[in-house]
Amino acid sequence: VRDVLKEQILKLIEKLTGKKIIRSLDISLPSIKERKVDILLEAEDKSLIHIELQSTNHKFMHYRMLEYRLEITRKFKTSNITQFVIYLGEKKCTMKFEISEKDLNYRYNLIDIKNIPCQDILKDDDIDSIVLGFLCNLKNQEKLLEKLKNKLSTLDDLKRADWIRGILLILGLRPKLKKEFQKLIDREEIKMPITIRIRRDLIRFQTDISIENQ
Numbered sequence: 727v728r729d730v731l732k733e734q735i736l737k738l739i740e741k742l743t744g745k746k747i748i749r750s751l752d753i754s755l756p757s758i759k760e761r762k763v764d765i766l767l768e769a770e771d772k773s774l775i776h777i778e779l780q781s782t783n784h785k786f787m788h789y790r791m792l793e794y795r796l797e798i799t800r801k802f803k804t805s806n807i808t809q810f811v812i813y814l815g816e817k818k819c820t821m822k823f824e825i826s827e828k829d830l831n832y833r834y835n836l837i838d839i840k841n842i843p844c845q846d847i848l849k850d851d852d853i854d855s856i857v858l859g860f861l862c863n864l865k866n867q868e869k870l871l872e873k874l875k876n877k878l879s880t881l882d883d884l885k886r887a888d889w890i891r892g893i894l895l896i897l898g899l900r901p902k903l904k905k906e907f908q909k910l911i912d913r914e915e916i917k918m919p920i921t922i923r924i925r926r927d928l929i930r931f932q933t934d935i936s937i938e939n940q
């Protein structure tokens with residue numbers, strides 16, 4: 727999911743922070759056991775932006791984020807770091823976003839993507855934004871599915887198949903919407919060459935396995 731959503735999340739972070747991202751940084755962090763963050767970015771003002779994508783609630787996410795911050799500081803020799811956890815799950819977000827203990831105060835930015843109005847995401851009117859829109863506060867899924875179908879119809883067969891794979895993976899976070907999307911591509915299969923239909927069915931099978939193993 728992280729790899730599929732990275733470009734969409736980058737656009738979202740630019741809107742949330744008002745900063746222009748100039749590059750992605752090495753996500754490996756120094757430790758006795760190598761650790762990797764989901765996304766690590768450098769903004770124009772040289773500040774760093776660290777992002778974790780969560781599809782489930784993590785009981786100790788606040789401590790985990792503090793650990794990440796310390797390791798990022800150690801590696802990049804800076805304390806100018808903004809941290810986000812973007813919760814993509816369908817259930818209520820229950821994670822803690824701050825620590826207030828003796829001699830220790832810490833917090834990070836926790837965003838439940840369901841609280842973001844869908845229209846704010848869809849202003850860009852591209853496939854990236856439409857796909858991310860399915861995870862937000864969606865009011866009219868039929869209209870958005872139709873819009874996605876029209877966008878996919880403009881792509882060549884191979885690109886369309888690749889996008890279908892990515893969309894099925896992301897919609898594994900919204901099972902009901904995933905079923906609707908599967909119905910949509912089944913209705914449209916007559917427009918796909920047989921080789922693409924076979925590949926699509928293989929993609930669906932592989933995606934179901936990926937979601938189950940998350």
